[in-house]
Amino acid sequence: xxxxxxxxxxxxxxxxxxxxxxxxxxxxxxxxxxxxxxxxxxxxxxxxxxxxxxxxxxxxxxxxxxxxxxxxxxxxxxxxxxxxxxxxxxxxxxxxxxxxxxxxxxxxxxxxxxxxxxxxxxxxxxxxxxxxxxxxxxxxxxxxxxxxxxxxxxxxxxxxxxxxxxxxxxxxxxxxxxxxxxxxxxxxxxxxxxxxxxxxxxxxxxxxxxxxxxxxxxxxxxxxxxxxxxxxxxxxxxxxxxxxxxxxxxxxxxxxxxxxxxxxxxxxxxxxxxxxxxxxxxxxxxxxxxxxxxxxxxxxxxxxxxxxxxxxxxxxxxxxxxxxxxxxxxxxxxxxxxxxxxxxxxxxxxxxxxxxxxxxxxxxxxxxxxxxxxxxxxxxxxxxxxxxxxxxxxxxxxxxxxxxxxxxxxxxxxxxxxxxxxxxxxxxxxxxxxxxxxxxxxxxxxxxxxxxxxxxxxxxxxxxxxxxxxxxxxxxxxxxxxxxxxxxxxxxxxxxxx
Amino acid sequence: xxxxxxxxxxxxxxxxxxxxxxxxxxxxxxxxxxxxxxxxxxxxxxxxxxxxxxxxxxxxxxxxxxxxxxxxxxxxxxxxxxxxxxxxxxxxxxxxxxxxxxxxxxxxxxxxxxxxxxxxxxxxxxxxxxxxxxxxxxxxxxxxxxxxxxxxxxxxxxxxxxxxxxxxxxxxxxxxxxxxxxxxxxxxxxxxxxxxxxxxxxxxxxxxxxxxxxxxxxxxxxxxxxxxxxxxxxxxxxxxxxxxxxxxxxxxxxxxxxxxxxxxxxxxxxxxxxxxxxxxxxxxxxxxxxxxxxxxxxxxxxxxxxxxxxxxxxxxxxxxxxxxxxxxxxxxxxxxxxxxxxxxxxxxxxxxxxxxxxxxxxxxxxxxxxxxxxxxxxxxxxxxxxxxxxxxxxxxxxxxxxxxxxxxxxxxxxxxxxxxxxxxxxxxxxxxxxxxxxxxxxxxxxxxxxxxxxxxxxxxxxxxxxxxxxxxxxxxxxxxxxxxxxxxxxxxxxxxxx
Numbered sequence: 001x002x003x004x005x006x007x008x009x010x011x012x013x014x015x016x017x018x019x020x021x022x023x024x025x026x027x028x029x030x031x032x033x034x035x036x037x038x039x040x041x042x043x044x045x046x047x048x049x050x051x052x053x054x055x056x057x058x059x060x061x062x063x064x065x066x067x068x069x070x071x072x073x074x075x076x077x078x079x080x081x082x083x084x085x086x087x088x089x090x091x092x093x094x095x096x097x098x099x100x101x102x103x104x105x106x107x108x109x110x111x112x113x114x115x116x117x118x119x120x121x122x123x124x125x126x127x128x129x130x131x132x133x134x135x136x137x138x139x140x141x142x143x144x145x146x147x148x149x150x151x152x153x154x155x156x157x158x159x160x161x162x163x164x165x166x167x168x169x170x171x172x173x174x175x176x177x178x179x180x181x182x183x184x185x186x187x188x189x190x191x192x193x194x195x196x197x198x199x200x201x202x203x204x205x206x207x208x209x210x211x212x213x214x215x216x217x218x219x220x221x222x223x224x225x226x227x228x229x230x231x232x233x234x235x236x237x238x239x240x241x242x243x244x245x246x247x248x249x250x251x252x253x254x255x256x257x258x259x260x261x262x263x264x265x266x267x268x269x270x271x272x273x274x275x276x277x278x279x280x281x282x283x284x285x286x287x288x289x290x291x292x293x294x295x296x297x298x299x300x301x302x303x304x305x306x307x308x309x310x311x312x313x314x315x316x317x318x319x320x321x322x323x324x325x326x327x328x329x330x331x332x333x334x335x336x337x338x339x340x341x342x343x344x345x346x347x348x349x350x351x352x353x354x355x356x357x358x359x360x361x362x363x364x365x366x367x368x369x370x371x372x373x374x375x376x377x378x379x380x381x382x383x384x385x386x387x388x389x390x391x392x393x394x395x396x397x398x399x400x401x402x403x404x405x406x407x408x409x410x411x412x413x414x415x416x417x418x419x420x421x422x423x424x425x426x427x428x429x430x431x432x433x434x435x436x437x438x439x440x441x442x443x444x445x446x447x448x449x450x451x452x453x454x455x456x457x458x459x460x461x462x463x464x465x466x467x468x469x470x471x472x473x474x475x476x477x478x479x480x481x482x483x484x485x486x487x488x489x490x491x492x493x494x495x496x497x498x
Numbered sequence: 499x500x501x502x503x504x505x506x507x508x509x510x511x512x513x514x515x516x517x518x519x520x521x522x523x524x525x526x527x528x529x530x531x532x533x534x535x536x537x538x539x540x541x542x543x544x545x546x547x548x549x550x551x552x553x554x555x556x557x558x559x560x561x562x563x564x565x566x567x568x569x570x571x572x573x574x575x576x577x578x579x580x581x582x583x584x585x586x587x588x589x590x591x592x593x594x595x596x597x598x599x600x601x602x603x604x605x606x607x608x609x610x611x612x613x614x615x616x617x618x619x620x621x622x623x624x625x626x627x628x629x630x631x632x633x634x635x636x637x638x639x640x641x642x643x644x645x646x647x648x649x650x651x652x653x654x655x656x657x658x659x660x661x662x663x664x665x666x667x668x669x670x671x672x673x674x675x676x677x678x679x680x681x682x683x684x685x686x687x688x689x690x691x692x693x694x695x696x697x698x699x700x701x702x703x704x705x706x707x708x709x710x711x712x713x714x715x716x717x718x719x720x721x722x723x724x725x726x727x728x729x730x731x732x733x734x735x736x737x738x739x740x741x742x743x744x745x746x747x748x749x750x751x752x753x754x755x756x757x758x759x760x761x762x763x764x765x766x767x768x769x770x771x772x773x774x775x776x777x778x779x780x781x782x783x784x785x786x787x788x789x790x791x792x793x794x795x796x797x798x799x800x801x802x803x804x805x806x807x808x809x810x811x812x813x814x815x816x817x818x819x820x821x822x823x824x825x826x827x828x829x830x831x832x833x834x835x836x837x838x839x840x841x842x843x844x845x846x847x848x849x850x851x852x853x854x855x856x857x858x859x860x861x862x863x864x865x866x867x868x869x870x871x872x873x874x875x876x877x878x879x880x881x882x883x884x885x886x887x888x889x890x891x892x893x894x895x896x897x898x899x900x901x902x903x904x905x906x907x908x909x910x911x912x913x914x915x916x917x918x919x920x921x922x923x924x925x926x927x928x929x930x931x932x933x934x935x936x937x938x939x940x941x942x943x944x945x946x947x948x949x950x951x952x953x954x955x956x957x958x959x960x961x962x963x964x965x966x967x968x969x970x971x972x973x974x975x976x977x978x979x980x981x982x983x984x985x986x987x988x989x990x991x992x993x994x995x996x
Contacts (some may be wrong), residue, residue: 394701
């Protein structure tokens, strides 16, 4: 893409000022409208060293209300970041609805600077591109407006600018050895940038190449493009809002016997499996011993682990977590309970709150209910649209792939009990004053939707049992049996890795 | 995905008949509605050998009007097909609006059977998956409903069925050595199928796993799923139609100085380049000699070539094609002129008519105007929506990547003349009785949209100049210079490859 760009674009100071006087107030108004309508915006600046990213970002934010945007400077990963999948630091920085997040360099660092300094294998590079594409696609599909700028200058101009910076005592410090090294690699970077632009120029997140030889021209163009894209999107939001709502209403048109022909996973589960108390106690002690040892090794070898627990209400998730964590060093694990999302969480992509909690290398995070809420409760209660939960299978698979690519052990458990057993447990809880708090009206309401849940769970397990992150279905009518199966699965998985 | 499926599903003959009596007429009505509303449908059957694909397809088509569907049996590539990119045979078989195309095995053969029989490199396998995904995505985005079935049976069942077929003299011939070989590889196929399902289970083309142990159950489920998906889509089409139209109307909200800040490619072209007649004649003779030799070598080495010519009206495409083809053996090349699409072409994906014309190995196809019409005339005249032409950059890049992955040399030329030169040529043509036919009212109308075209061409060249298929901008104010530059570029590219 870069070879074709005409770099001789410029504006006189006078032209610049005249045009900015029109543009700046407009851009400012668009920010206010975006906040009001809840549009999240990500603006990415990539480009050559000394191409003026700092200056252009500075000019871009002049008209903006400082309470509504934030600028992130992306440098080398710090230690915390290195211990997570590489997109983790960007997932945690995605803007909530109505805010503008501006990135001075971005996730593209991975496939450019890092690749130049320390080339990765073709396979890893391809997977990094894949991850970047799915990151942007997921955010775009969720409604985030992504605006990507590439600031383009010639090698001569880059040299001129670096020398100028060096001449002045005030700016000399800004030119590092690395800058000159990169300058000497201009020709090597060129095809890499070209490839990057080509691979990631998607309709939902297109690149805008900025001819950055002339600062005035570049500053005006950056703001004009940003304003145009925001305006287009806001107008589209106005139009789409109504029609989408109508579309959702009637979007499930079932035939008469969908029930008969649904794919079943849970039907085949053997609910009679159980275990005596004696056998349980003996095996539990063995497994907990092993687990203690493995957790330690895992920590030393910096292997991160995610344990995801899903299952019917009263299926015994709490008890299983207790047995699982008893032998573990509390500095090395965390239990994350998942409730309904709060307001901040609702204003982000639904995976954002889980990305934040992902374990760093050597740690274990146990999720008591998970991101699978999207395709169960949110699907059934209509908290998200049909398009959204259908898309979620793929999005979840991609997130888990990101994790396992980074080396995370991902273990997912579905605790299966039958309807009679659930009723027995509900009643037991209600009769026990110490356990009454555990049972709410909502639990009974959910129980009323048992069949809908079966359908959703069947589809969920089918579509998200992947090679890298398979589901384990736990026959949980017997709590003893269930706990042992979970611990055994965890122990087996860890043994494979340490 | 497969490991979790409960295979113990069945229906009694009576249940089957009762349900089919309701379902079949409904499915039949849906076909009529799909034809009326112009919905193209692709139904894919994949699955284990002896899982009953033939039987199920047969039952599925019973209620259908035979004039509205077609069944394709996909076997090994024939010689013609091997000489094209692997998706070529499927692109040419995509259904036009209102028709149902059913595939007994499909493009997934590439990543399963072929991969099992003759494993390709990881890189090639990854690229095949990429191509499959973009094929389905492009068709889905264009409105084709894609329904994918995977017929699942156990290894025991497969063995039982093969033996049963062998026992009867009438069906014995159907069981081949390859069938038994595949049966013995059941365990090897299992993770491959699982991986395939996982990689290609997209929201816009999800897989439906069919428990195919019981024929009645499977037949009912296949038809019920197909009917449900068609019904959902048809209802959605009703709703979306109106709102989309409204959305298009106001979808371009330009700011005041888009013109000033647009990316320019053509501005930088040196229009003064020219050549004397004498130099031209000499060089032309040399190049044509070389070209003749290269065309021959290309044929022997089975290298396919695509030459794509775009440019302003009267920029000299015809003259250039004449000089290019003069030295070529007519059995080894074809010139494809591109006019406005006819009715059949309009009823297909816009790339379909170009896929059909792609050269087989060893041949050259010269396109006089091309698929880039999508982002020029169709964009400017509003023949496609903004979403459609924005998406097209990516789609075109993907198609060209498919071609170059197969080994095609793709050369794209933009013939650039300035506005004055065009006027001069138009007038010249009008005054010459032999050339008057070449100039129409439409040419003058297009000329009136010069600035809009400049903008579209700039963006087109920027977004579709890729590493594998770059644009060459030809300074064409001088016809001599232009022809020589085109021939030189072709010769250079061929020399690199033979």
